[in-house]
Amino acid sequence: MSDKKPGPPRKATSLRVPGRARTSSTTPGTTHSLDDSAAPRTMRTKSISLRTARGRTTAQQRWLSRQLNDPYVQAAHKQGWRSRAAFKLIELDDRFHLIQPGMRVVDLGAAPGGWTQVAVKRGANRVVGVDLLPVDPVVGAEIVEGDFTDPDMPEKLIGLLDGKADLVLSDMAPNTTGHGPTDHVRIIGLAREAMYFAFEILAEGGGFVAKVFQGGSEKAMLETMKQAFTLVRHAKPPASRKDSSELYVVATGFRPDRLNLHQDND
Helix, strand or coil: CCCCCCCCCCCCCCCCCCCECCCCCCCCCCCCHHHHHHHHHHCCCCCCCCCCCCCCCHHHHHHHHHHHCCHHHHHHHHHCCCECCHHHHHHHHHHHCCCCCCCEEEEECCCCCHHHHHHHHCCCCEEEEEECCCCCCCCCCEEEECCCCCCCHHHHHHHHHCCCEEEEEECCCCCCCCCHHHHHHHHHHHHHHHHHHHHHHEEEEEEEEEEEECCCCCHHHHHHHHHHEEEEEEECCCCCCCCCCEEEEEEEEECHHHHHHHHHHC
């Protein structure tokens, strides 16, 4: 029997999700917001090799290697964004000018907080992120842990925003099954829920952005959006991987009066 005294207990180490920054900055990105989207294209990237394949399948190794060598992932790490997904909103905003100084913004499915960071960085006055999962605090934003489909959520968020929202963002996506038609139906269903939530919380003239899959928005959903908004477009930002079926629907100019008229006639 050994008489060696046990040492102090080791601190538990949490697993890090590849693609999420180890630490996030209170002032992520570049000095000028308009330069943020250029970072993945202009920064000097470095090749990262996996040290060991122990415990990983070939597919897992391939995915992890691609993730670690992705210029958007490396730029997110360097600039303090919570995830590479921040660049998707940056690129959408550069194209459509969605976020204006002084706006009230709601970010649905906010975890880990990259889109919330972008909304704050680009001048939104009040930003509220909502997610079922815990989200680390984002300076300049309120974080609500809960289900956005809760009937009390719109009123709660309007109170936090001190008024109706000017922009509702949704980068939510269900877990994929690998079966295209099933995945499309599931993500359209989630986007539709986000759309109806936006109808409840948006101020007149507001905007809505939601993730959908290739094939665009479902016809019925798209027709409703065209009734409710002045302009509806689909976009695939450069940060979305080329082999991904990911797409975004961007709607601006919310017209609640037209929406109410449409619903009354149904």
